[in-house]
Amino acid sequence: MPRPHVALLLSLVAAYGFSNFPGGLDPYLLDVLTGIGINIILAVSLNLVNGYTGQFSLGHAGFMSVGAYLSSAVSLFVAPKLVGELSAAGPVTQGAVFLAALVTGGFCAALAGLLVGVPSLRLRGDYLALVTLGFGEIIRVIFQNIEVLGGALGLNAIPASTSLVWVLAVAAVTVFVVHCLVESTYGRGFLATRDDEIAAAAVGLNPTRYKIVAFVVAAFFAGVAGGLYAHFKLTITPTGFDFTRSIEIVVMVILGGMGNAVGVILAAVLLTVLPEVLRPIAEYRMILYSLLLVLLMLLRPQGLFQFPARRPRG
């Protein structure tokens, strides 16, 4: 079996093992670990767009919110009509409903990604960043105005379906899919698009197509992450997905070293844990966090975990 598949299998088994941890974990630790898992999904999926394909998207939180809202809508409004009261249903039904909710959220986010991507991916660099930022904010305002989805108050009483095993499993699948996609023959096109769009087009690749595929896949996973987040926090508001959230995800990708899968995962872990570790200094922690961000950019502009490529020997 190829190595990525083994890794996926091992991490799924590990995730399952975690869920059957004797005595269970400390709730606080569980909370942090779930947060880490969700951030890994977000960062790794964004890495496909920002790192591998070289497009700068600032709207990831927008897609996350689409997933969060739509999957919550499935759990809250659709599922009770199909299977009756969720809490009365068996674990298998509950799991199936949750999976359906996550996948629905993912697909809706992917659709949103397609709608956003097709017009905006003609733009580059700063401009693309701004358009995605604009779309993210527009999605937020739209959710604020949909009464069925709670308007500005958001949705609450979402069933607590997210468990650590779900988060870890989805994170493992995300890493696996993104890795296999980029390492495939088809996926070389992402790197070609990043390295030189004109050259890529000259050898017969379609850069726009690659950009859109990257965008849609990333949006899908952001949507799933949003679904996990909603069923973990149990209450969501439109303001929870504003552009500071997008920036957090972008920062993870950049600190990890764009296009460096392991680095991005480490950065997601680090940036989730950092505010927790800094909790003792309470109000100053966010100052320190932003200061660290600036210092890291000044001192290690290539990303925290990006090291010079190993040269082939000989």
Added chain:
Amino acid sequence: MAEFLQQLLNGLSLGAIYALIALGYTMVYGVLRFINFAHSDVFMVGAFIGYFAGRIVPEGTLWGGLVVLLVAMAGCALLGMLIERLAYRPLRGAPTLNVLITAIGVSLLLEYSGQVFFGAAPRTFPAILPSANFTLGGLVLSSNQLVVIVVAVLLMIGLELVVHRTKIGMAMRAVSLNPRAAQLVGVNNDVVISFTFGLGSALAAAGGVLYALNYPSIDPLMGVMPGLKAFVAAILGGIGNIPGAALGGLLLGVVETFVSGSQWSTYKDAIAFAILIVILLFRPAGLLGRATIEKV
């Protein structure tokens, strides 16, 4: 009709503030080609300096207002130059993305510092200027709105003079045209860039004080939305283009005021971004900008 004119007037006074902020964005983009995300927080700091200075000067006097405005502008000019010196200058020549992230970091730093030092709760901005309402054939113009428009126009005229009639202004235009060529003919780029940051930040501070006069509730996150919208205004007018930023700001202010006066008022924050997307898709160079052709 009267209502239309009234909304237009309100829109212009909001737009004048957007224009002041947008000028800072556009000037920095002109010389450095990057989006200074921290600009919106300089605007916030400007309002806070105005708040503290406003408690010292006697309320309701014209000269008091002028002192507050000048103190805020000077303070923010220093802050802007400091940010440039410490955070952006070491990254000169680095990839845009890194500079962008640094700018975001500085922006967060200012916001969080503001929350710690000024407190997260909104504060009421003192009524520095004497207030009166002028009525003109059914139109109501508050003295604060009048001050906003007058000050903004004066500052823009001043900026125009600095950029086109002074040596440093000429250097700014040279750097924005071609930094390397400017260096070759003896322009000290560092000085020019520092000056640009100072100038832009001073305008943002003026915008902050004027904004706080009209919407007298200030908090450390007050800059985020006006900042983003002013940036949209800068793009709308053509980024890097100074008259364009002024035009874009005014247009955006007017459009937003009309939207918030209509039945679509809850979408007023979305309209700026919708404009941004439309303009980037159909005329990325902006209204007054000149399209550039990419050479292979």
